[in-house]
C-alpha cells in the first residue's frame with residue numbers, strides 16, 4: 292500500500308507492508324519530488340539546487356554554462372540526489388522519467404551579459420521558455436518562471452506592484468532582456484490558460500550574495516571587487532538612481548513559498564529597502580576600509596532611475612518577507628569575494 296504525506300512542503304511517499312498479522316512496517320521511507328532547474332549552474336539557480344536538495348528533492352540541473360560555472364555546483368557532484376545535464380534549453384529538452392517541477396532560470400541576467408549575448412537572451416526567453424513549458428506539459432509537472440523587475444522597465448509608478456504594466460523601450464539595447472521576459476510571462480500564462488498547466492511567475496528584484504561573478508558587471512560585485520583591490524569605484528550617472536537589494540537566501544525562500552502556493556499570477560520577490568547607488572558604494576567602502584575613491588561615468592541607455600518592489604502580495608499570500616539585513620548580507624558576500632580574489636588572483 293503506497294501512501295503520501297506532505298511534511299513541510301516535501302511530498303513523502305512510503306510503502307506500508309504487512310509484517311506480522313495485524314502490524315505494518317514502513318519499507319521504503321520516501322521517494323522525493325523530482326525537480327528540473329534550468330540555469331542551475333548560475334548564481335540563483337545553484338542556490339536553488341542546494342536548497343531543494345536539502346528539502347529532499349531530486350534535482351536535475353540543465354545548463355549550457357553560457358554565464359554559469361561548474362564551480363557553483365561542483366560540491367553536489369556525486370550526490371545521488373543531483374544530476375547535471377549540459378544542454379542549451381533553447382533546443383528541445385528531453386529528460387526521462389517522472390518530473391514534478393520545472394523551474395526555468397536559464398537566461399543571461401546581468402546587463403553586461405545580455406548586451407554581449409543579445410540573441411541568446413532572446414532565444415532562451417522565448418524558445419527556452421517554450422521548451423521548458425513543453426517539458427512541464429509532457430510530464431504534467433508544475434512550472435515556475437524566473438521573471439524580473441525589468442518587466443517594469445524605467446517605471447513611472449513607485450514602488451512597483453504586480454498590476455503595473457511597465458514602461459519598457461522594446462528597441463533599446465536592454466529590450467532584448469526586458470521583452471524576452473515579458474514574452475516568457477505571456478507564454479507561461481498562455482500555457483496556464485490553454486493547456487491548464489500549473490504555473491508560477493516570480494518577478495525577481497536585484498538579488499546579491501555569494502556565487503555572483505566577479506566580472507558580471509552588476510553594481511554590487513563590481514563595487515566590492517574594486518574596493519577590495521583599492522581601485523576607483525565606478526558609479527554610473529550621479530549615483531542618485533535607486534535600487535533595492537535582496538539577499539540570496541531570502542529570495543530562495545520566497546521562490547519556494549511561491550512554488551508551494553496556488554498563485555499563478557506574477558508575484559514580486561525582493562527587498563523593499565531602497566537606497567541610492569552612491570550609498571551602496573559608500574557602505575562598501577566603509578565595510579572594506581578601502582582607499583578607493585568614487586568616480587562617476589555616464590548612465591547606460593534606458594537605465595532605470597528608481598526600483599523598489601511592492602511586496603504586499605508576497606506578504607499576504609505567501610506570508611513571506613526578507614529577513615537578512617543589508618549589513619549582514621554585505622558581510623557574507625564580501626567574505627565570498629575576498630576568497631574569490633585571493634584564490635583567483637587580483638585580476639579575477
Ligand SMILES: NC(=O)c1ccc[n+]([C@@H]2O[C@H](COP(=O)([O-])OP(=O)(O)OC[C@H]3O[C@@H](n4cnc5c(N)ncnc54)[C@H](O)[C@@H]3O)[C@@H](O)[C@H]2O)c1
Pocket residue numbers: 329330331332333334335336353354355356357358359360378379380381395396397398399400401404415419437438439440494495496497498499
Ligand atoms: N540576479 C538577479 O538579481 C536577478 C534579477 C531578476 C531576475 N533574475 C533571473 O533569474 C535567473 C537567474 O539569474 P542569475 O543572476 O542567477 O544569472 P546567471 O547568469 O548567474 O545564471 C543564469 C544561468 O543560465 C544559464 N543559461 C543561460 N542561457 C542558457 C541556455 N540557453 N540553456 C541553458 N542554460 C542557460 C547560464 O549558463 C547560467 O548558469 C535569470 O532568469 C534572470 O533573468 C535574476
